[in-house]
Amino acid sequence: MSPLRPRVVIVGGGFAGLWATRALASSAVDLVLVDRCNHHLFQPLLYQVATAGLSAPDIAAPLRHILRKQGNVEVRMATVIGIDAKAKCIDLDDGTTLDFDYLLLATGATHAYFGIDHWADHAPGLKTLDDALGLRRKLLLAFEHAEAATGPAEREAWLSFAVVGGGPTGVELAGTLAEIARHTLKNEFRNIDPSLARVRLIEAGPRVLAAFPEALSENAKQQLEKLGVEVTTGKPVQGIDADGYQLGDTFVPAKTVVWAAGVAASPLGALLGAPLDRAGRVQVEPDLSVPGHAHIFVAGDLASLKQANGKPVPGVAPAAKQMGRLVARNIRARLAGKATTAFTYKDYGNLATIGRMAAVVDLGRLKFSGLLAWWFWLVMHVFFLIGFRNRLVVLLNWWWAYWSYQRAARIILGNDHDLPPTA
Amino acid sequence: MSPLRPRVVIVGGGFAGLWATRALASSAVDLVLVDRCNHHLFQPLLYQVATAGLSAPDIAAPLRHILRKQGNVEVRMATVIGIDAKAKCIDLDDGTTLDFDYLLLATGATHAYFGIDHWADHAPGLKTLDDALGLRRKLLLAFEHAEAATGPAEREAWLSFAVVGGGPTGVELAGTLAEIARHTLKNEFRNIDPSLARVRLIEAGPRVLAAFPEALSENAKQQLEKLGVEVTTGKPVQGIDADGYQLGDTFVPAKTVVWAAGVAASPLGALLGAPLDRAGRVQVEPDLSVPGHAHIFVAGDLASLKQANGKPVPGVAPAAKQMGRLVARNIRARLAGKATTAFTYKDYGNLATIGRMAAVVDLGRLKFSGLLAWWFWLVMHVFFLIGFRNRLVVLLNWWWAYWSYQRAARIILGNDHDLPPTA
Numbered sequence: 001m002s003p004l005r006p007r008v009v010i011v012g013g014g015f016a017g018l019w020a021t022r023a024l025a026s027s028a029v030d031l032v033l034v035d036r037c038n039h040h041l042f043q044p045l046l047y048q049v050a051t052a053g054l055s056a057p058d059i060a061a062p063l064r065h066i067l068r069k070q071g072n073v074e075v076r077m078a079t080v081i082g083i084d085a086k087a088k089c090i091d092l093d094d095g096t097t098l099d100f101d102y103l104l105l106a107t108g109a110t111h112a113y114f115g116i117d118h119w120a121d122h123a124p125g126l127k128t129l130d131d132a133l134g135l136r137r138k139l140l141l142a143f144e145h146a147e148a149a150t151g152p153a154e155r156e157a158w159l160s161f162a163v164v165g166g167g168p169t170g171v172e173l174a175g176t177l178a179e180i181a182r183h184t185l186k187n188e189f190r191n192i193d194p195s196l197a198r199v200r201l202i203e204a205g206p207r208v209l210a211a212f213p214e215a216l217s218e219n220a221k222q223q224l225e226k227l228g229v230e231v232t233t234g235k236p237v238q239g240i241d242a243d244g245y246q247l248g249d250t251f252v253p254a255k256t257v258v259w260a261a262g263v264a265a266s267p268l269g270a271l272l273g274a275p276l277d278r279a280g281r282v283q284v285e286p287d288l289s290v291p292g293h294a295h296i297f298v299a300g301d302l303a304s305l306k307q308a309n310g311k312p313v314p315g316v317a318p319a320a321k322q323m324g325r326l327v328a329r330n331i332r333a334r335l336a337g338k339a340t341t342a343f344t345y346k347d348y349g350n351l352a353t354i355g356r357m358a359a360v361v362d363l364g365r366l367k368f369s370g371l372l373a374w375w376f377w378l379v380m381h382v383f384f385l386i387g388f389r390n391r392l393v394v395l396l397n398w399w400w401a402y403w404s405y406q407r408a409a410r411i412i413l414g415n416d417h418d419l420p421p422t423a
Numbered sequence: 424m425s426p427l428r429p430r431v432v433i434v435g436g437g438f439a440g441l442w443a444t445r446a447l448a449s450s451a452v453d454l455v456l457v458d459r460c461n462h463h464l465f466q467p468l469l470y471q472v473a474t475a476g477l478s479a480p481d482i483a484a485p486l487r488h489i490l491r492k493q494g495n496v497e498v499r500m501a502t503v504i505g506i507d508a509k510a511k512c513i514d515l516d517d518g519t520t521l522d523f524d525y526l527l528l529a530t531g532a533t534h535a536y537f538g539i540d541h542w543a544d545h546a547p548g549l550k551t552l553d554d555a556l557g558l559r560r561k562l563l564l565a566f567e568h569a570e571a572a573t574g575p576a577e578r579e580a581w582l583s584f585a586v587v588g589g590g591p592t593g594v595e596l597a598g599t600l601a602e603i604a605r606h607t608l609k610n611e612f613r614n615i616d617p618s619l620a621r622v623r624l625i626e627a628g629p630r631v632l633a634a635f636p637e638a639l640s641e642n643a644k645q646q647l648e649k650l651g652v653e654v655t656t657g658k659p660v661q662g663i664d665a666d667g668y669q670l671g672d673t674f675v676p677a678k679t680v681v682w683a684a685g686v687a688a689s690p691l692g693a694l695l696g697a698p699l700d701r702a703g704r705v706q707v708e709p710d711l712s713v714p715g716h717a718h719i720f721v722a723g724d725l726a727s728l729k730q731a732n733g734k735p736v737p738g739v740a741p742a743a744k745q746m747g748r749l750v751a752r753n754i755r756a757r758l759a760g761k762a763t764t765a766f767t768y769k770d771y772g773n774l775a776t777i778g779r780m781a782a783v784v785d786l787g788r789l790k791f792s793g794l795l796a797w798w799f800w801l802v803m804h805v806f807f808l809i810g811f812r813n814r815l816v817v818l819l820n821w822w823w824a825y826w827s828y829q830r831a832a833r834i835i836l837g838n839d840h841d842l843p844p845t846a
Contacts, residue, residue: 038567038835055478057832064611065833074613077567077835094571129836144461144500148517188487190497393816393831400815408816409480410488412461412500413552 005030008331009090009098011080011268012106013040013063015320016300016327020104021073023328029335031073032098034090038062038077041129042385044317045394047169049132051176052140052407056129058394061386080107083271085293102295102331105268105282106324109301109315112264112279119240123259126169133413135258139177140412142256143185146192153253159197160254162245164237165261166203167210168352171220173258174201175355178228183356183405199229200254202247204236204261209352209360211314216360219369223358237261263315265302272296277304286342287330288323297330299323305343313345317384322346353377356402428453429524431754432513434503434691436463436486438740439529439723442747444496450755454496455521457513461485461500464552465808467740468817470592472555474599475563475830479552481817484809503530506694508716525718525754528691528705529747532724532738535687535702542663546682549592556836558681562600563835565679566608569615576676582620583677585668587660588684589626590633591775594643596681597624598778601651606779606828622652623677625670627659627684632775632783634737639783642792646781660684686738688725695719700727709765710753711746720753722746728766736768740807745769776800779825 006029010017013035021033039060048054064075076098082091089099111125124135139161146158161181163174181197188194201208201224207217208224208231221231232247239246244253265280274290275283281304282290288303290296300320305313313319323343330340349363351373359373368376378398385391397408429452433440436458444456462483471477487498499521505514512522534548547558562584569581584604586597604620611617624631624647630640631647631654644654655670662669667676688703697713698706704727705713711726713719723743728736736742746766753763772786774796782796791799801821808814820831 038563038833052480055480055832056836057475057478057834060834062611062833064608065829068609068611075611076571078571096571096573129834133836140461148499148501148519150519185487186491188485188491188498390831393819396816396819406488408813409478410461410485411480411483411552413479413556 006101006335007032007099008102008104009034009100010104010106011035011090012108012266012300012302013037013075014043014106014108014300015317016106016108016324017104018063018066019321019324020106020299020328021067021324022070023325024331025070025072027072027328027332027335029072029102029331032076032100033063033067033073034076034078034080034092034098035063036077036079037128038064039129040066040386042390043127044381045385046126046129046132047172047176049129049409050126050135050139051173051180052136052410053176053401054394054397055409056133058390058397059385060129061390066386080268080271083268085272085290085296088295100295102297102334104297104299104324104327104331105272105302106298106300106320107266107268107302109263109265109279111259112262113259114262119259122240122242123164123245123257125259126173136409137412138256139180140410143189143192143194143197144412145255147189149191155192157243157253158255159192159194160200160244160252160256161197162200162202162252162254162257164202164240164245164257164259166201166205166208166231166233167260170201170203170258170260171208171224171352171354173260174199174229175224175227175353175358178224179356179405180407182228184407184410186405200252201229201231202235202237202245203231203233206234208233211350212352212360212362213367216362216367216369220352220354220360223354223360223369227355227358263301269298269302274298279304287340288327288343289330289340294334297327299327307345313343316350318348319345351377351380429758430455430522431525431527432457432521432523433527433529434458434513435529435531435689435723435725436460436498437466437529437531437723438743439531439747439750440527441486441489442744443527443529443722443751444490444747445493446748446751447754448493448495450495450751450758452495452525452754452758455499455523456486456490456496457499457501457503457515457521458486459500459502460551461487462552463489463809465813466550467804468808469549469552469555470595470599472552472832473549473558473562474596474603475559475833476599476824477817477820478832479556481813481820482808483552484813489809503691503694506691508695508713508719511718523718525720525757527720527722527747527750528695528725529721529723529743530689530691530725532686532688532702534682535685536682537685542682545663545665546587546668546680548682549596559832560835561679562603563833566612566615566617566620567835568678569620570612572614578615580666580676581678582615582617583623583667583675583679584620585623585625585675585677585680587625587663587668587680587682589624589628589631589654589656590683593624593626593681593683594631594647594775594777596683597622597652598647598650598776598781601647602779602828603830605651607830607833609828623675624652624654625658625660625668626654626656629657631656634773635775635783635785636790639785639790639792643775643777643783646777646783646792650778650781686724692721692725697721702727710763711750711766712753712763717757720750722750730768736766739773741771742768774800774803
């Protein structure tokens with residue numbers, strides 16, 4: 001690296017960080033991309049890994065491999081443990097300190113339990129591949145426990161599943177779980193009928209998929225119910241333990257509760273000392289820089305910004321990619337002594353899958369649902385999945401799952417005695 | 424289940440147990456197949472998961488799914504913690520006791536460290552999917568540590584790999600590791616040249632692949648060296664710690680040591696109270712029953728038996744399948760009041776892969792090596808891999824790996840703070 005070239009450090013190899021890195025490929029800067037994982041994760045398909053439809057490597061690609069031809073970037077697998085905005089350096093957990101001229105923080109979000117942290121023990125969330133593999137293990141083991149249960153109450157509790165949170169992730173998980181219970185596991189057990197499993201989706205707000213128009217939310221609810229999901233709206237979960245959850249005056253026995261409700265920004269925002277919103281996101285300037293620190297940018301789910309219409313920029317992959325690209329452009333502008341550009345979110349639409357042949361699509365004037373929406377969702381997701389090989393394998397797995405109702409990754413890992421429920 | 428039908432309990436869903444279960448499909452017995460995992464594992468391709476070529480679910484299939492159409496079998500995911508041969512029952516770790524009329528123990532082998540158990544901390548072995556994912560993590564992290572190293576000695580130690588044991592697993596691992604270092608990771612690092620990594624294979628005996636004729640062993644050694652592996656024979660490793668290993672008077676720095684040397688039988692053999700050989704295997708009667716317990720059989724790697732030529736039956740998949748089928752036949756014979764049959768191992772040949780386009784094949788009179796042997800090995804293994812879908816995905820991954828030198832599963836899992844190096 002030339003000592004004369006400015007150094008840009010990018011923390012986080014998700015959509016925002018990776019798209020910013022790529023957009024700086026032909027700029028005269030030295031880039032360091034830091035991530036605590038070695039891979040970029042295609043998060044929109046994470047629920048497929050959790051529900052045993054895809055393998056972990058199907059939806060992830062090593063950052064080094066993606067960027068191998070981009071000569072101006074060095075990839076570092078490490079966790080950031082300190083940021084000094086004034087001295088322009090960050091500390092990594094491997095003991096090194098990285099100086100920077102420009103910094104982009106794009107470490108995204110994690111799940112949050114509204115401050116009731118012990119719920120995490122009983123209701124795992126879904127943000128990383130490790131989360132997905134742990135959840136897969138938990139879901140598949142529930143049917144094993146039901147099969148081995150010695151009494152009807154125990155059996156029913158193991159066959160009772162609840163998903164807390166009616167956003168896209170909650171809807172995907174509940175819909176797919178119902179499909180697994182009703183179709184995938186058919187004829188495989190001797191003491192239980194998996195299709196008698198109850199899958200409940202609990203949303204505290206008035207409707208599922210609140211980001212969609214009301215008609216599509218209602219439509220999504222009907223599609224969920226057709227798949228066998230019991231949908232409850234307008235009631236928050238008030239307690240979760242190992243045996244079930246509290247909803248109003250009722251305690252519902254359920255050995256498997258999945259968390260898809262609260263989201264909190266990555267703690268790196270707090271390390272910055274910048275103004276945060278309620279969810280811990282950094283309240284950025286319109287050009288995505290941090291107030292008072294023109295050389296530090298925040299993008300993706302970690303950034304909090306309002307659109308011209310007053311609504312917040314949503315925490316979705318297209319917004320993260322657009323932010324990443326704008327940060328790259330603004331860094332180039334700063335280097336050239338020019339003015340930076342304000343971020344405007346270009347909304348191409350919103351789509352959510354619900355389960356087999358069920359989805360909703362909102363493209364502004366064009367709204368549709370059901371089978372056509374599901375095909376649209378599938379084509380879009382395969383198209384956007386990084387890497388030619390991954391797309392082929394994912395398509396093959398889906399084709400197989402579609403015709404056979406089978407799921408390719410129904411393997412319970414982490415059986416070794418001293419291992420936690422992971423892998 | 425009918426109370427009049429005899430109950431056959433089979434412990435272990437590997438090649439021996441699964442083939443016995445299937446061979447009893449049309450018999451008037453009630454079968455219970457007990458395994459601590461939910462899947463049958465195609466162990467011959469386990470090294471591909473460890474070296475990031477395949478995903479864990481590619482080489483495993485749920486036992487329930489394989490057996491869903493076989494009405495006389497119940498699958499139980501549990502660990503056996505006690506065997507009472509006289510009372511004819513086994514205890515499971517979920518608190519239940521299973522009575523049996525006939526019992527087949529087929530729980531295979533695990534790795535062993537010649538009694539020096541602390542070597543296990545530094546030199547993991549490869550027997551389960553969890554082992555493979557832990558090993559994958561260790562191998563990939565070594566290159567990350569080398570990239571982040573602050574001095575040349577540290578860097579070299581992280582780029583120094585050793586595989587202990589020159590049997591088929593050790594040879595496969597060493598050959599594939601050399602390929603990863605020389606080809607897969609090309610151009611992906613900025614501070615290190617992965618192709619400078621040293622991969623050493625250490626065999627205590629006089630030659631690698633001792634089960635093959637001498638000429639093929641020599642040939643395998645040459646193929647390994649062509650791939651970039653340094654082969655040492657005739658010297659046992661005398662010590663292993665976090666920084667390297669002791670060989671004669673020399674301590675060789677190596678942060679990554681893999682164990683492919685010792686194998687010990689599953690501890691279930693000892694629970695039986697039957698005569699064991701030095702490796703803990705049960706010394707069975709010619710009909711694979713346990714001496715003094717005509718209603719208990721042992722098959723696969725847990726069984727110790729000599730062939731007519733005085734050589735032991737080898738611990739390979741074809742032998743396990745043949746044993747499993749013979750136990751099924753002998754149980755049927757007992758039920759019909761007929762005499763049992765002695766086991767004879769039908770040896771169709773021996774093949775071992777070494778790496779990209781390198782393998783050795785010994786079919787008795789026909790012996791060959793190199794590219795042709797590699798293709799032969801590949802076709803045989805895809806053919807024997809259980810499940811149509813798995814074969815397609817595996818073929819696709821191999822086709823991709825062959826042309827691109829890339830490996831599909833280069834994902835480091837287990838990054839979550841409180842997780843061990845697994846997943």
